[in-house]
Amino acid sequence: MIYFDAGATTLQKPPTVAAAAARAISSCASPGRGGYPAAMRAADALFACRQLAGQMFDTEAEHVVFTMNATHALNLAIKSLVGPGDRVVISGFEHNAFRRPLHHIGAEICVAGQTLFDPEDTLRCFREALKPGTKAVVCTHVSNVFGYILPLEQIAALCRERSVPLIVDASQSAGVLPVRLRALGAAFVCMPGHKSLYGPQGTGLLLCGAQTKTLLEGGSGSDSRLDDMPTYLPDRLEAGTHNVCGICGLMEGLRFVRSRQPGSILRHEIALRTHLQTILRAVPSVCVYSGEPQAGTCSFTVDGTDCEQLAQALYARGIAVRAGLHCAPLAHASAGTLQSGTVRVSFSAFNTMEETDRFARALRAVLQKR
Template identity: 40%
Template sequence: MKDIIYLDHAASSWPKPPAIMEAMTRCMNEYAANPGRGSHQMAVQASRALFETRKNAAKLFGVKNPNDISFALNTTHALNQAIKGFVREGQHVICTSVEHNSVRRPLEYLREKIGIELTYIKSNVQGELDLKDLEKAFRSNTSLVVMNHSSNLLGTILPVAEVGEMCRARGVKLLVDAAQSAGVLPIHVEDMNIDMLAFPGHKGLLGPQGTGGLYVHSNVELEPLLHGGTGSQSESIEQPTVRPDRFEAGTQNTVGIAGLNEGIKFVLSKTVEEIHKKEWKQTQHLMEALMGIEGVTVLGPALGQNKTGIVSFLIRHTDSSEVAFILDQSFQIAVRAGYHCTPLAHEAVGTLATGAVRASIGYFTKDEEVEALVDAVKEISSQYA
C-alpha cells in the first residue's frame, strides 16, 4: 500500500497527519471513558477533548458558540438531522441539481411521507447556478434552501454567501453541505449567512472516518433525529433542550473526535487559504494535461476558474469503471468511478449514461503523482482511440 498513488480525497483524505493517530492512541490508552457520563478524571478528560474539538471547529467556521456544533457520524448524518429536524408538512424547500444523495434522498423521503414541496434549481454543464432562477423559485411557504458548497462531481464552487443574503432577506434558512469544502475553502457562518452547516471529519479536515458535525444557529430549532441518553437532564422523559446534548444521544466517538481535533488544528495552522492554493495549482495542471490528451473530456469549470481539487473526466469509447479498474490494477492509482452518489449532477452534465472517472487532489498529493496519472491516462486513451 505504500506505493499506491491515492487520488480519492473527495471520498476520504489519506494519509493522515501522524498527530491524528497519536491523539487517538493516547485517548485509547489514557481517557477512553464516556464523556459527560461521570465526574471521574477519565470522563472529565474525555469531555474536555470533545469541547476542545468544538472550540477549534468553531474557530475554523466562524461560529460564536462552540455548543452550537454537535458531532455526527458523517455529513450524511448531519444533513439528515438538519433536514428532517427542520422541514415540516406544507413547507417548500429549494435545492440544486448538483446535490449529493445525502441531500436529495432525505428531501424526496419527506416529499413522499409528508408532502413537502420541492424545487430543484438547474445548473449549467459547468455546475454553475443562475441566481435569477433561485430568485424566481422562492414562494411564500419556502422555509429552507439546501446547497452544497462545492460539487463532488465537478468541483464547482457555488455562491453560498450570495444565496445566504437572498435567504436572509426573505426569512428563509440556509443549510450548506460542506462535504467538499470544510478545511479546503474559507467558511464563516456569520459572514456568509449560513444557518446550518453539515461537515465531514474525514475529508478536508483530515480526521478519521466516523466523524463530522452540524452547526445550527442559535435561532434555529430542530427536532432531534435520535433520542436517548445524554448524561444531562436525565430526570426528564424528553430529550434535553440544551446544546449540544439535544443532538448527541448516546456515547460519542471520543477516540475519533480526539483525532479530528488534531486534523482541525493542522488545517488552522496551515490555513485553508494556503491549502486551497496548493490544491488549486495541482488541479489546474492536471486539467490542462488531461485536456491535451486525444479522446479525453474534462468535466466542470473551465481551466483557470476557481474550483476545489476535483477533476472528473471521460475517455472516449471506455467505461468509467473499467478505467478506474485499470488505473488501480495496472498503475496503482486510486480514483473513483461511476455516479459518485450524485445522479442529478450527472444528468446536468450529460453523463448519466456513462458515469465519470473522478480524480481528487488532497493536501498531501505530490506533483509527481499528478504526472503519473496523466501518463497512465495517456496510455489507456491510446489503446481505445
C-alpha cells in the same frame, strides 16, 4: 499507491491524527458519564474540539454538534426544518445525502441552477425559485463531482433577504474554503470530519444556527430525569456515547488545517487540478469538465470507454480514483453525464505534482491499450 479520492475521504492524514485517536482509546472514557479523570479527560478533549471548530467556522462551541458523518448532520438539519409537502429549493449539484432525505420526507423539491461553472446562472435560478412559502434552501458549497464552487455567499444573502432558512452542505469545502455559520446567517452547516478536515472516518460536524429536532433519543448525561431529550445544544442532538477516539483525531485534523496559511490548501489543490486538466486536454477523446470557479476536484470522461473499467485499469497501476455517479445523480443529470458517469480525481493537501504526472502517464498507457 497514488490516492486521488480525497472527495470521498482523505487517506493520508497528519500523523498526529492517528496518534491522538490511539491515545484516546486507552486514556479516555465517556464524556458526561462520570466525574473521574478518564471521563473528564474525554470531556475536555471534546470541548477543545468544539471550541476549535467554533473558532474555525464562526459559531459558539455549544452550537457545534458531533455527528457520525456529513450525512448524519444533513439528516438532522433537514428533519429539523422540513416536513411532508414542504417546498424546498436545492441546487442542481446536490448529493444523495440531501436528495434522499428530502424524498423520504415527501418534500416538494425544486431544483435551481443546473448549469456547470456558471455562478450567475445559479444565482439567477435561486432568485427565481425562492417563491413565498419556500420552507428551506439546501445548497452544496462545492460539487463533489465537478468541483464547481457555488456562489454560496450570494445565495445566503438571498436567503437572509427573503427570510428562508439555508442548509449548507460543506462536505467538499470545510477545511479548504472559508465556511462561516454566523456570517452566512445559515440555519445549519453540515460537514464531514474525514475529508478536508483530515479527521478519522466516523466523524462529522453540524453547526447549528436554528432550532433543532432530534433524530435519536437516549442518554445524554444531562437532565436525566426528563422523559425527553434536553432542549439545549449540543446535548439535544448527541444521544449515546460519543466517538471519542474519532473526535480526538478530528481535533488534530482541525489543528493541521488551521496551521496552514488561509487559502494555501485550496491553492495547492487548484494547482494540481489545473496541471492535470492541462495534461488531460491534450489526450485525444478525453472530455474534461472544467470552468471557473472550480476547487481541487476534476471529472472527465473518455469517448467509448466505460468509466468504471477505466478506473479499474488505473487501480491496477496503483492509482485510486472514483468512477461512476459519486452518489450524486442530480449533479450528473445537470452536467449531462448521468448515463456515462465520470472518472473523478480529487486532491488533498498531501498530493504532489509528481503524482499528477505519474497519473497522466498511467492514463495514456491505459488508453493506448484499448
